[in-house]
Amino acid sequence: MSMPPSSRTTVRRKPQRARYARADIEAIVDGTLICHVAFADGAGVHSLPMACWRVGDDLYVHAASNSRIAATLLAGECCVSIALVDGLVLARAAFHHSMNFRSVVVYGQFVAVDDPETAKTVYEAFVDHVSPGRSVQVRGPSPAEISGTRLLRLPLAEAAAKVRAGGVEDSRDDMGWPVWAGVVPVAMRGLPPLPDPGSAAYPQPVLPAMCVETTVE
């Protein structure tokens, strides 16, 4: 299923890199732990990194119930962006250097999820996004913990992705330049876990998908 782009999500620069298919957008959202939320208030435009995750057709972030950011986001439109770097594209010419990346931009307005049962389910998905299968192993949220946190939902409705993949694109004239050229794939990886005292005997946590998947070039 594809999302018809709005005037704001239509990719104009290098439109061949645009991806409007819902599956592409969802895969990129699922591939990140962090999004950047842009919004405006009386002091100007702001950009704030926030942890994020997806359930169904929506992107979620959370904040303390009494925080300014929760109130501000609920009061107006924002734009959320996500970018994942997949590779360093090292060309023979400085000018043709590039990066392989997957990015998503979403426009809209966050709405609050105030039903505690719904919030609990969405928070479980957050824990499982960070470590698959973990939500049933940990001590679940208490009513006070849920009410102290504001869960915010943004529909992935006005959204588009942009993807650069593949190899170097040097000019024919530069092909004889005596330097290594190609792509260095990069990816987020888990390093050896550091257990908290007293818990090391339990099975180690499962890494999130973006730390274990093979990068396909």
Place this chain on the structure above:
Amino acid sequence: MSMPPSSRTTVRRKPQRARYARADIEAIVDGTLICHVAFADGAGVHSLPMACWRVGDDLYVHAASNSRIAATLLAGECCVSIALVDGLVLARAAFHHSMNFRSVVVYGQFVAVDDPETAKTVYEAFVDHVSPGRSVQVRGPSPAEISGTRLLRLPLAEAAAKVRAGGVEDSRDDMGWPVWAGVVPVAMRGLPPLPDPGSAAYPQPVLPAMCVETTVE
């Protein structure tokens, strides 16, 4: 040297995580390949991922000379954010899960760098940011390539960093919960390089610092 925070860069939520030292801010900018640029125009607020790098006291991005984004950024204020995830903080309680991260937020207005010689030097630093030592190995930019690209400079003047490091912070009541708890450090890593045909015999490129440094928890 420390940067006195403005009202916009003062960290209010968890102020113990704020870092206003220039060295801390510069290290985080140097640790990324991508920033997210928030700006507003007649269509609302936008957030755009852009490649970035630092030279001295300034952050740089670039765009095609004839692009809308270059004109828009030069016309008004913006906010740039960077976020690096250093670890998954897996607590015994769902509520106490967290991430170790380093982030920077910068406010200001980009200015154009139109002097070709200055631009050439800054672009060399860009190539070396992606692969140290590479700028002297590749075919340097031609005058036409430099004039076809707009180099944009943002002073790291109104900027602040926020850092979460360390281990889990479970409540005393949860310490007996039967689950692995601790930190899983994560980091960007280089995977085996994919050489372009005809270049594989040359020495392999040097990885950028953020792909080789040890994550300190």
